[in-house]
Amino acid sequence: MEAYADHDPASHSFGRRTARNQVMFGPPGHLYVYVSYGIHRCANVVTGVEGVGAAVLIRAVEPLTGLDAMRSRRGAVKERDLANGPGKVCQAFGIGLADYGLDLTDESSAVIIADDGTSPPHDPRIGPRIGLTKAIETAWRFRVPIRAS
Numbered sequence: 027m028e029a030y031a032d033h034d035p036a037s038h039s040f041g042r043r044t045a046r047n048q049v050m051f052g053p054p055g056h057l058y059v060y061v062s063y064g065i066h067r068c069a070n071v072v073t074g075v076e077g078v079g080a081a082v083l084i085r086a087v088e089p090l091t092g093l094d095a096m097r098s099r100r101g102a103v104k105e106r107d108l109a110n111g112p113g114k115v116c117q118a119f120g121i122g123l124a125d126y127g128l129d130l131t132d133e134s135s136a137v138i139i140a141d142d143g144t145s146p147p148h149d150p151r152i153g154p155r156i157g158l159t160k161a162i163e164t165a166w167r168f169r170v171p172i173r174a175s
Contacts, residue, residue: 028155029166030070032079036161039079050079055131055139059116059123066113069121071130071139085167086110089118147171 030037032050038060039050049058050072058070058081074080087109089096096108096118109118116122121137130139151169154162 027082027084027168029073029082029168030080031074034161034164034166036155036158036164037079037081039081043079047079049127050074050081051077052127055129057121057125057128057130057137059121059126061123062113067116067122068112069116069119069125069137083112084115085112087115095120 030039032039032041034040037050038047038058043051046060047058049056050070051074052072053076054072054074056072058072060068060070062068069084070081071084072081089105089108093105093108097103099120100108100114100118107114109115119137125137128135128137130137132138147170151171152165153167153169154165155167
């Protein structure tokens with residue numbers, strides 16, 4: 027995941043609130059979806075308090091369940107490639123622009139974030155965000171090594 031905040035020139039919330047980034051300034055736990063390069067949907071979880079435009083981009087996940095549905099959405103790709111990029115995450119989970127603003131803490135939402143009881147990693151990998159032209163030195167990219175199968 028990569029973090030973004032409204033004081034960060036690489037963030038969609040930098041400078042001002044707009045119709046596009048409005049949800050980033052709302053309550054935490056909501057979904058901010060945008061289109062990248064005109065084709066890829068990218069999913070962000072709003073993390074700031076209301077009025078502060080902050081979110082984390084979900085860059086990749088390791089799917090544990092729902093693999094058949096993901097395969098049907100992603101096509102004939104290797105299992106490790108089902109959700110190993112931000113556009114692939116949205117495609118695998120069926121997340122689109124219609125999901126913009128969903129409350130991820132509401133169990134009745136189409137997309138939710140739930141606590142599976144797994145503790146956060148003791149030593150996450152931290153580094154600069156990628157694919158940016160601004161604030162590229164900011165070390166707000168966090169990764170957890172893939173589990174051994």
